[in-house]
Structure formats: C-alpha cells, structure tokens
Amino acid sequence: MFTGIRTIMIFAEDPDEAAGWWSHLLDTPVHREVTGTHVYAWLDVGGVEFGFHMLDEQRNKRGGSPVPYWSVDDIESALTNLLAEGCTHHRGPLDVGDGTGRQIAQVVDPFGNIIGIDGP
Secondary structure (H helix, E strand, O other), rough: OOOOOOEEEEEEHHHHHHHHHHHHHHHHEEEEEOOOOOOEEEEOOEEEEEEEEEOOOOOOOOOOOOOOOEEOHHHHHHHHHHHHHHOEEEEEEEEEEOOOOOOEEEEEEEOEEEEEEEEE
C-alpha cells in the first residue's frame, strides 16, 4: 500500500521566502509553480519533494501538520547550524532509548514551522 514518502508539505505565509531559506541551508535549487499571485515552491531532497504552500489558518493551522524529521550525521553539529541560520530551539536533543545512542531534536524555523532532526 505505502511505498515511501513523496512530499513533505510545509505551510508558510511566504512560501517563496521559506523555500529560499531552506534552499540556502540545503544547497539545492528552488523550483516554482506560479499561478497568478499564488506561489508553490519546492526542493528536491533525495527524491522527496519538500514543498512550501501558502499558510491557510482555516485548513492547515500552523503547527497542525506532522513534524518532518531530517536524518543527520551529527545531531549537535546540525542543531548548531540550524540555530546559526535563524531557527530557535524547541526541544532536545533527546535519546530515543533504543540503545544505539540515536537522538532527536526539534527547532522552529524562521517561518514558525517545527522541524525535527534525527541522528547520532
């Protein structure tokens, strides 16, 4: 039935600005669809569409969506980099308790979205 994640949708007041910020952070180009004044912007990250859609408080309230977790090689380094790029700390790092030393943490990006990181 399920074969993998195709798209992670992030809602932002300015999708183009949010996509540009993530594009800089991930060093990957922004793709855009423009229909009148509506912009849908996305990044291709490892074959997954990381999409940015206009925030709609009626149907997709801020914080009402699942939290995407990015796999990272070094959680402390990734957290330091995200904070330096304008994110604010939300929680963690926390040990997931599986005996491997794997940890998770969450930040809030400059557009109010919670983003997770997962790694050693």
